[in-house]
Amino acid sequence: MAADVPLTFAQLAAQFSSNIQGVDVDRFGNVYVADANNARIRKIDVQRNVTTVAGTGTAGDDDNAGTIREVRYLAVDDSDTVYFAGPGGSIRMLRNGQLYTVMVGAAYSGDGFLENFAFFPRHMAINKATGRLFTGQGGQVFALDALVP
Numbered sequence: 001m002a003a004d005v006p007l008t009f010a011q012l013a014a015q016f017s018s019n020i021q022g023v024d025v026d027r028f029g030n031v032y033v034a035d036a037n038n039a040r041i042r043k044i045d046v047q048r049n050v051t052t053v054a055g056t057g058t059a060g061d062d063d064n065a066g067t068i069r070e071v072r073y074l075a076v077d078d079s080d081t082v083y084f085a086g087p088g089g090s091i092r093m094l095r096n097g098q099l100y101t102v103m104v105g106a107a108y109s110g111d112g113f114l115e116n117f118a119f120f121p122r123h124m125a126i127n128k129a130t131g132r133l134f135t136g137q138g139g140q141v142f143a144l145d146a147l148v149p
């Protein structure tokens with residue numbers, strides 16, 4: 001295919017797994033896709049070029065190794081930070097090419113953590129005016145501030 005011919009949407013679909021779990025758009029019009037089965041976050045730029053911005057294709061939760069696991073929900077803020085969650089309940093973010101785990105939803109005890117606390121975020125949205133991240137679980141909606149490492 002010639003480099004100056006944009007990809008059709010059918011050609012874009014061929015690059016993704018059959019399990020797309022989230023889509024959001026940044027301030028420049030780039031589309032971010034949670035490609036769950038491929039353990040990647042992909043970006044479709046305004047010229048329809050598709051690149052992998054996070055994930056190696058190997059499922060995992062290691063920020064240093066760059067692995068992600070079945071991204072299910074994502075949201076992009078106006079500073080181009082991508083927040084995302086997977087089946088393990090943690091909220092992670094991609095900023096300037098680096099992965100960070102910013103909230104872990106699991107059971108903790110000691111050191112001031114809540115015992116048997118479980119948080120499994122569902123769906124995400126960013127208030128573009130305030131930068132506040134909203135996520136839901138069950139019948140509750142949570143507003144999360146200051147998720148900067």
